[in-house]
Amino acid sequence: MWVGYLAVVAAVAGLYYLVPLLGSVGPAAQTVTYAIVIWSSVGALLVGVYRNRPTRKGPWLLLAAGQLVTASADLMFDVYHFLLETTADVTPADPLYLAAYPLYAAGLLLLVRYRTPGWNAPSMIDAAIIAISAGLLSWVFLISPSAHADDLSPLARAVMVTYPVMDLLLLAVASRLMLGAGVRPPAFRLLSGGLVLLLVVDAVYGVQQVLGVYEDGNYLDAGWMFVGALLGAAALHPSMPRLTEHSPAAGPDATAGRLTVLAVAALLAPATLLGQYLRHAPMHVPLATASCMAMFLLVIARMAAMVRVQRQMAITDALTGLRTRRFLQQALRSEAARTHRADFSVGLLLIDVDHFKRVNDTYGHHGGDRVLCEIAHRLRSLVRPGDVVARYGGEEFAVLLPHAGDADIVAIGERIRRGMATAPIAVDGETLITVTVSIGASILPGHVLTTDDLTLTADRALYAAKEAGRNRLVTSQRDSSA
Structure with missing residues (x-):
């Protein structure tokens, strides 16, 4: 139609x-x-x-x-x-x-x-850059000539000026929408x-x-x-x-087309100033200077926002939204250093989805991805504020538990194990499956002395949990099963 x-x-x-x-x-x-x-x-x-x-x-x-x-x-x-x-x-x-x-x-x-x-914020900044650039052009070629037109009445001049102002309003909003x-x-x-x-x-x-x-x-x-x-x-x-x-x-964000538009918009202000100078026309130096300064500050803010976005992407798993393994390792080193300066311990849980290959083979990668995303969502809701939840690799997850003793890591690990096993997960519009996890736990400095040993002992505990029948939590001191 x-x-x-x-x-x-x-x-x-x-x-x-x-x-x-x-x-x-x-x-x-x-x-x-x-x-x-x-x-x-x-x-x-x-x-x-x-x-x-x-x-x-x-x-x-x-x-x-x-x-x-x-x-x-x-x-x-x-x-x-x-x-x-x-x-x-x-x-x-x-x-x-x-x-x-x-x-x-x-x-x-x-x-x-x-x-x-x-x-x-990035789209708002980009729209502001475009609006300021267009505003300068509109002032030089439309608003100022209309405001000083001697052959028009004051009312007519006001109306002529209002039209480009309305266009600038529409441009700012349209730019925000399209960007x-x-x-x-x-x-x-x-x-x-x-x-x-x-x-x-x-x-x-x-x-x-x-x-x-x-x-x-x-x-x-x-x-x-x-x-x-x-x-x-x-x-x-x-x-x-x-x-x-x-x-x-x-x-x-930083697509070639987007950067081209922003570059052209940022260059229009000095180009307009140069053009007016070469034509021996009014240069509107105060407005052009203010526009250049505003766009310079906006570009700096935009670059800072891009750096923040890139940093966030570097520490965030694209599929689950959890922290990455690299971020976990950095956080682990940081927390380990704090344990040497203060009297507290830090725990680590390594979590593996049981029979995940069978899920992928039966329901495809899309179904497997839905399972991983749901597990990530549940993990975030089952840990304490301040705990670090990360995707460790494939179907493995990790939880870093600052200020956690033996009782804490067992309680949190068991809460996670039960939270996964008790509620089915939708792998498509109609199919629900029950997924269990095996968990290995270790604690620093209670069980080990270094971060490498902490990871190694947690990994060994995870292997022991799977060998013992899966759907269980194993620490270096205790086995908690279904």
Whole structure:
């Protein structure tokens, strides 16, 4: 349906540029043709919500409201300019046009909220860099010339300045949406295309207005028609409901395309300053300097965030979200050093999933992965705050227990063993299986004197637990079985 809608809009848009050949009725026919496309986009957005039934309708209804206000503004513009033949620079259509932008922005903010409820600082920083860069360009080429246009009334100048400000608001929110996490189905690409096209067409229109070369009915009208068409097509596409799905994972971070966009945005400020200097035009040095400083600080913050992300990735297992073996070894050395300075001990549990190869062979790697993820989730809930839970390798896990004596490691180990065996795990939509674990435990300095010995004795205890029949906890001093 969405393809057919775009095809019809393309045909009507072509007709829009042919009807002026009809003579005296051409302008009226052209106005009607344009209105058909814009109003149809409102209908497409509403039909898309009705047909696809997204669980969260708010963003799409706000986008439809924005498009409805835009269509109403077009109608008001036509009444004043063609029926009443007014030559006023400002008409009641302008407040309506401007009112559409907050509605668009609110709809996009809701999409961002649903897709990534957290702050997602990297995407916010990237959006801020783009917005600051675009803000400087807008000031130099649109806002400042409009604010100082002697041939306009104060009201007209205020309206002319407000349009690019609204575009900057929309750009900031759209950038946050497009750079954030979340799935990117075809509906997302259609929506993004419509937003980018709207911002580009508005910018070209603003430049033409400043230069005094804009003419009604030029190619920009096709751009505005396709903005509505792309928004409507996004709503009509069957993948539309997926746009509001929650995405707990971070989005693409340091991709080549993303870095290219950010590099261009960061370079635009000094390039604009140089261009104004070469043209002997106003250089707006204070604003350009402030923009460069702000972007410099944001880039530094972005780099710091990337370092934090890389550090987190280095110490986090990609499948289970637990700490890595390397992190465990570093934490073990740290805790061992503390045991020499203070009077306390540290325990280590090595945990192996019983018959895990059989799970993989029977249910495939996807089923095995689900088992590992569920075990990781249970481990986190069964240990104490401050304990370190790590994936040791394959189907093996480890728990580092600071300030733990013999009684503590036995109690925690038994709690883990029972917590795994008593509740089945779903390996697919319908199949539940019971999984048990074998646990080997050791303690420093109670059982051994070095971290290497601690790991070795825990490993030997784990081997003894498996040899003794599995689903049991073995320490160097005790065997606790089912």
